[in-house]
Amino acid sequence: MTVTAVRPTTTPAPARRPARFRRRRTLINHLLIAPALLLSVGIVVIPGLLTAFTAFTDWSGVGLDANLVGLRNFREILADPVFGTALENNLRWVAMFLTIPAVLGLLTAWLLLRRRRTRTFYQVVYLMPYVLSPVVNALIWLSIIYNPNGGLVGTLNDIGLPVSAPLSSLTGAFYAAAAVDMWHYWGFLTVIYLGAMRQTPVDQVEAAIMDGADSWQVFRNVYLPSIRPALLLMAVMTVIFSFLAFDYIYLLTQGGPAHSSEVLGTYAYAFAFSAFQFGKASAVALVMSFFGLIASCVYTWMSRKQDD
Template sequence: MRRWSFQYYLLLAPAVLLSVAVVLAPGLMTAYVAFTDWNGVSLSMNWIGTVNFEKIFADRVFWQALGNNIRWTLLFLTVPVGIGLLTAMLLLKRGRTRTVYQMIYLGPYVLAPVTNAILWLNIILNPVSGLLRHVRHLFPRDSPLAPLRSPLGSPDTALYFVAMVDIWHYWGFLTVIYLAALRQTPQELVEAATVEGAGVLQLFRFIYLPTILPTVLLMFVIITIFSFLTFEYVYIMTGGGPAHGSEMLSTYAYTLAFNALQYGKAAATGLVMSFFGLAASMFYVWMSRREVSA
C-alpha cells in the first residue's frame, strides 16, 4: 500500500490545491491584511498592528451589524426550525403525497436569491405595485404596513422583512432534512409506544426527538454558521439600510472593501465573522469526529 501512496496524493491534489488557492491562501492573506493599512489598490502595505480592529470596534455601525446578525441567528434558529419540524412530523405519516409536498416546499429553495428577492421587492413589498399596498386596509392605521411605503423603508422593520423572505426560501430545506432523520427512527419503538397509548406529542418527545437530536443539533450549528455569513438577501433588498437598520457584518465588510476601499477594516471584519464561523465549525468537527475516525 505504501508504495502507491505518491500516486494517491496526485489524485487528491487537484481538489486540495484548488481549494487552497481559492479559499485558504487568500484567507490567510486576509488575516495578514487585517493588520496593515492596505487599500486594495496600491502596492504599499504597512504593518499597523491592531489599529483596524480598534477602528471597527469603535464604529457604532459594526456593533449594530453584529447585533443584527445575532437577531438574525435567533430568528433562523426558531421560525424555520419550527416550521420544518412540524411539516416533517406531519409528512412522516403521509404516503404517496409525501414526495409532492417535499417538491413544493423546495420550490423557493432551488430558485436564485436574486430571483426571490426581486419577486418580493416588486410584487409584494413594493409601495406602488405590491400586494401589501393592495391589502393595506386590512392593517391598523399605525402599523408599518398601513401607509404607502415599503416596510423595507423603515429601520425598525427592514431586518424582519428581509429575514421573512430568506426564511420563506429556506425552511423547505429543513423539512426535507428533518423528515429524512425522522424516517430513521426504529419502527419497533414507535409501535411499542403506540401500544402503550402514547399520544402524538409524547411520541415526538420520547421516541422521535431522541433519534433526530443529532440532526437537530447539527442543523443548529449550520444555521448559526450561515446566519453570521448571510449576505445575498440583505444586500439585494436593502443594501444594509435604511440607516444601517438591516446592516450585517457581511454587508458592512463588503461596503468597506468595495465602496470605501478600506481593505484593512474589511479584512478585520472578515476575521471577526470567521471567528464566529470557526467557533461553530469547531463544534461541528467535534460533533462529527465519530464520523471521521469511524
C-alpha cells in the same frame, strides 16, 4: 491490499515487483487526490490566511502597498456604532433562524412522516423557493409584495389598511429582509428533518405505541431524541451562516435605511468595494468567521460528549 494476498498462484512475478507496483500505485493515488486539494488550498485557504494577515494592515486592495497597523482596524470598527448595529442584527438573525424555520421544518416533517403518497409532492413544493436564486427571490418580494406602488403592500393601502412600506421602515426593513430569507430556507429543513426522522428504528416507534404513547409523546420521546444529531448539526450550521448573512440584506435593503438593517456581511462588503479599505473589510471578516469558529468548536465538543 496486494493481489498476491488473494490469489498467490496468479502472480508469478519476482518478489520485488509488488513493492515497485505499490510505489507506483501510491504515486497515482496522490495524483488523483491532488486536483481537489490544490484548488481548495489555492482558492480558499491561501486567500483565507491572507485575510487573517491583511486585517492588521491598511491595504487598499490594489497592488502590494500595505503597512502593518497593528490592531488599529479592530479598534476603529469597535468604535463605529454601525458595527454595533450590525453585530446586534446578526444576533437577532441567529435567534430568528434557530427558531422559526426550525419549528416550521419540524412541524411539516412530522406531518409528512406518515403521508407516503403525498410526501414527495410536498417536499418538492416546499423546496421550490430554496432552489431559486436569491436575486430572483429578492426581486419578486421587492417589486410585487413589499412595493407600495403596485405591490401587495400598495393594495393593502388601497383597501384602507395603513401598512407602511416595510423596506423603507427603520425598524421593519431588517425583519422584512429576514422574512424573505426564511421563506426561501425553511423547506430545506423540512427535507433534512424528514430524512432524519425516517432513519428512526421502527421497533422503537412500535414499542412506544404498544406502551400507549400518544402521537405527541412518540414525537417527543422517540423521534426527537433520534434526530438529535441532525438537529444539532443544523443548529450549528444556522449559527455559522447567520453570522455570514449577506445576499438577502444586500439585495433588499443594502443595509439601509440609515444602516438600520446592516449585518456584518454587508458592513464588510461596503468597506472593501465602496471605501476600498480591504484591511478593515478583512478585520470584519475575521470577526464574522470567529463566531462561526466558536459554533464549530461547540458542536465538536457537544458531539464528543454525546459519544461518551
